[in-house]
Amino acid sequence: MLETLNWIERYFDEVTDAVFIFKEENLLVSNQLAKDLQAELKIDPNYLAQVADASVKQKLSPTDDCFKCSIRNLMKEISIPITLANDKLHPLEYFLIYHVIDADNHVFSLTLKSRGIIERMDQVAEQRQLNQYVNRAHEEERKKISADLHDSIAQGVYSAIMGVRRLNEEELSEANVAKLTSIIERQLNDTLTEVKGMALDIRPSVLDNFGLLPALRVLGQRTEENSGVTVDVVGNADTDQLSTNVQSVLYRIAQESIHNALKHARASEISLLLVAHNHFINLEVIDNGVGFDVPKHRQFNGRSLGLMNMNERVKALNGSFEITSEPGNGTTVTAKFPVATA
Amino acid sequence: MSLEKFDAHNDYQSLVNHVYQCTDFDFVGVALPAAGQSTIKWYFVAGNQNEQFRKIVLRSGIGIAGLVVKTGKPFWQNNLQRFEYSNQLYTPIAQVEALQSAAAIPIYTSAIRIVDGVLLAGYRSDQQVSQESTSRLANYLTTF
Numbered sequence: 001m002l003e004t005l006n007w008i009e010r011y012f013d014e015v016t017d018a019v020f021i022f023k024e025e026n027l028l029v030s031n032q033l034a035k036d037l038q039a040e041l042k043i044d045p046n047y048l049a050q051v052a053d054a055s056v057k058q059k060l061s062p063t064d065d066c067f068k069c070s071i072r073n074l075m076k077e078i079s080i081p082i083t084l085a086n087d088k089l090h091p092l093e094y095f096l097i098y099h100v101i102d103a104d105n106h107v108f109s110l111t112l113k114s115r116g117i118i119e120r121m122d123q124v125a126e127q128r129q130l131n132q133y134v135n136r137a138h139e140e141e142r143k144k145i146s147a148d149l150h151d152s153i154a155q156g157v158y159s160a161i162m163g164v165r166r167l168n169e170e171e172l173s174e175a176n177v178a179k180l181t182s183i184i185e186r187q188l189n190d191t192l193t194e195v196k197g198m199a200l201d202i203r204p205s206v207l208d209n210f211g212l213l214p215a216l217r218v219l220g221q222r223t224e225e226n227s228g229v230t231v232d233v234v235g236n237a238d239t240d241q242l243s244t245n246v247q248s249v250l251y252r253i254a255q256e257s258i259h260n261a262l263k264h265a266r267a268s269e270i271s272l273l274l275v276a277h278n279h280f281i282n283l284e285v286i287d288n289g290v291g292f293d294v295p296k297h298r299q300f301n302g303r304s305l306g307l308m309n310m311n312e313r314v315k316a317l318n319g320s321f322e323i324t325s326e327p328g329n330g331t332t333v334t335a336k337f338p339v340a341t342a
Numbered sequence: 343m344s345l346e347k348f349d350a351h352n353d354y355q356s357l358v359n360h361v362y363q364c365t366d367f368d369f370v371g372v373a374l375p376a377a378g379q380s381t382i383k384w385y386f387v388a389g390n391q392n393e394q395f396r397k398i399v400l401r402s403g404i405g406i407a408g409l410v411v412k413t414g415k416p417f418w419q420n421n422l423q424r425f426e427y428s429n430q431l432y433t434p435i436a437q438v439e440a441l442q443s444a445a446a447i448p449i450y451t452s453a454i455r456i457v458d459g460v461l462l463a464g465y466r467s468d469q470q471v472s473q474e475s476t477s478r479l480a481n482y483l484t485t486f
Contacts (some may be wrong), residue, residue, distance in 0.1 A: 146385075148361035151403065152402070152403055155403070155412070156402070186375060190401075193381075194401075223400035224397045225397065225398065226398075226399070226401065226404075226434065227398075227427060227432075227434050227436075227437065228394045228395060228397050228398040228434040228435065228437055228438035229394075229437070230397070231395065258374050259427070259428070263426045263427045263428060264426075266437075268394070268438070
């Protein structure tokens with residue numbers, strides 16, 4: 001029994017959160033980390049107790065806007081954001097968690113949890129969601145390619161075969177034979193265009209062979225043809241020195257933004273601006289569509305995952321990524337990458 | 343067959359003008375392959391709001407006109423604006439001309455019964471189209 005107590009005490013000292021236990025207003029016991037913090041930051045445990053006390057009073061106050069809120073009253077613990085070492089170079093951000101241990105004897109504990117750790121946990125959870133999204137997106141992509149192959153390419157080839165069969169089997173006048181051959185040619189041409197289009201969607205060879213700006217021009221042209229929406233591509237950028245990764249990401253951002261502008265914003269005009277400066281390169285995709293409320297879509301939900309994914313890809317390459325939009329006022333997507341000039 | 347020949351034989355511009363004047367359609371257009379090219383584009387229109395339609399290249403199987411080209415059969419659809427880009431029924435011409443509904447029929451120029459072009463007409467109001475709209479269009483095309 002004594003040994004068990006010993007272990008509990010050891011655990012108490014070794015946990016990664018600073019724990020203070022108070023009886024009424026007096027500090028009963030604190031763990032090693034709490035003692036260290038106390039010494040290092042010169043914090044008065046009574047100050048913490050006062051902060052907690054004030055929050056408890058706030059919570060129980062009937063004048064609180066939330067006094068009907070039953071969820072709040074059911075909460076066993078109260079967490080209070082608090083910043084210690086405010087006057088130091090690196091303020092430490094904590095959550096102060098108030099927990100009643102023994103209500104009758106007024107014994108309660110105060111735990112200081114580092115907000116950094118909690119934020120990190122959030123990041124990890126976010127990362128996981130993003131991973132899932134990426135996996136799903138991969139699968140969707142495959143589904144789309146498969147459907148395209150089946151619906152347009154296979155169909156196109158099949159109708160061309162039917163055409164050739166007709167040439168063989170039917171007795172046609174010379175003029176009609178000429179006509180039919182030209183139509184078969186058109187069908188095959190259509191199919192060829194589709195194949196090229198698919199190849200372009202999957203990985204634009206223009207991007208590898210001629211660079212980013214020509215690739216964006218081709219993308220713009222193709223979007224115009226497929227949707228009738230005006231797409232302007234303006235740029236001065238010499239992208240030869242840009243790493244392939246940055247080029248790919250910029251291209252994908254343009255692609256995704258155009259897709260969003262057409263699908264969600266119903267834009268009638270899209271402008272792509274690619275401008276190189278001495279030490280950075282900037283891509284802007286501006287549309288005149290319906291716009292949306294950006295903060296609302298920052299969380300995970302259908303569409304913003306695309307945005308989120310873009311953001312992650314940009315961040316991975318030390319770039320910055322920004323979306324400005326408001327309902328009725330169009331959307332601007334900006335991506336900026338640092339460039340090391342020789 | 344070149345566009346000039348089309349002009350000589352069938353003046354599609356006067357066909358679309360005629361349909362536009364005789365009916366209450368808000369937009370009438372004909373899409374055909376251009377001379378020596380395999381791409382089908384909108385060349386003859388009436389009631390257009392802007393010149394955006396010139397940019398569209400018809401894709402076989404995509405949109406109302408694309409489906410007509412692919413299947414060789416009349417096609418119509420109401421409430422067009424609900425289709426998102428990347429949907430098969432996203433009809434570019436309906437987007438740029440703000441059409442709510444549209445009907446389209448194939449144009450055959452020779453005896454071998456393979457589609458050459460498309461005659462499309464549509465409404466910007468919430469007026470509905472039906473099979474009857476396509477047969478009306480077919481009437482105009484045959485009596486032309």
